[in-house]
Amino acid sequence: MRSLFLLFFTLLLFSACYYDKAELVYPAVATCDTTNIKFSTSLMPILNASCNSCHGGTxxxxxxxxxxxxxxxxxxxxxxxxMNxxxxxxxxxxxxxxxxxLSACDISKFQVWINAGMLNN
Ligand code: HEC
Structure with missing residues (x-):
C-alpha cells in the first residue's frame, strides 16, 4: 500500500514538471519565404515602398x-x-x-530572383 502511494506521488511530481507550452517548446523563428519569387508580386512592392519615391519614373x-x-x-x-x-x-x-x-529577407528575394535569371514575371 505504501509503495503505491509512493508511486502515485512520484508520478504526480513528474507530471507536474512537464511543461509543454507550444510557443516555449518551439519558439517562433522568423521565416523568410523565398520560394515562388516573382518580379511583379515579390519585388515591386519592396521597390515601391523603399525606392521609388526617388527612383520612380518622373x-x-x-x-x-x-x-x-x-x-x-x-x-x-x-x-x-x-545589389552592392x-x-x-x-x-x-x-x-x-x-x-x-532593407531586411535580410527582402535582400535575399532580389538575390534569388537574379540567380533565377531575372525573369519578367
Ligand atoms: C531618398 C531618395 C532615394 C531613395 C529612397 C533611394 N535612392 Fe537610390 N539613389 C538616390 C540618389 C540621390 C542616388 C545618386 C547617388 C547618391 O547620391 O548617392 C541614388 C543612386 C542609386 C543607385 C546607384 C548607386 C551608385 O553608386 O551609383 C542605385 C543602384 C540605387 N540608388 C538603388 C536604390 C534602391 C534599390 C533603393 C531602394 C532600396 C533606393 N535606391 C532608394 C536616391 C534614393
Whole structure:
C-alpha cells in the first residue's frame, strides 16, 4: 500500500514538471519565404515602398536609375550597382538613401530572383 502511494506521488511530481507550452517548446523563428519569387508580386512592392519615391519614373534619382519597371531594374542590376547598394558593402552608394537598410529577407528575394535569371514575371 505504501509503495503505491509512493508511486502515485512520484508520478504526480513528474507530471507536474512537464511543461509543454507550444510557443516555449518551439519558439517562433522568423521565416523568410523565398520560394515562388516573382518580379511583379515579390519585388515591386519592396521597390515601391523603399525606392521609388526617388527612383520612380518622373523622379529617377541617381543619373536616371529607374526602379518602377522591369527594364529599369534589370538595367540597374546589370550595371552592377544594384545589389552592392542594397547590401551596403561600400562599392556603391548605400540604398535606400537616408532610410533603413532593407531586411535580410527582402535582400535575399532580389538575390534569388537574379540567380533565377531575372525573369519578367
Ligand atoms: C531618398 C531618395 C532615394 C531613395 C529612397 C533611394 N535612392 Fe537610390 N539613389 C538616390 C540618389 C540621390 C542616388 C545618386 C547617388 C547618391 O547620391 O548617392 C541614388 C543612386 C542609386 C543607385 C546607384 C548607386 C551608385 O553608386 O551609383 C542605385 C543602384 C540605387 N540608388 C538603388 C536604390 C534602391 C534599390 C533603393 C531602394 C532600396 C533606393 N535606391 C532608394 C536616391 C534614393
Amino acid at each position: 523622379a529617377a534619382a541617381g543619373a536616371g536609375i529607374v526602379l518602377d519597371n522591369y527594364a529599369g531594374v534589370r538595367a540597374s542590376v546589370l550595371g552592377g550597382k544594384f 547598394s542594397i547590401i551596403q558593402n561600400g562599392q556603391a552608394s548605400a540604398m535606400p538613401k537616408g532610410g533603413g537598410k
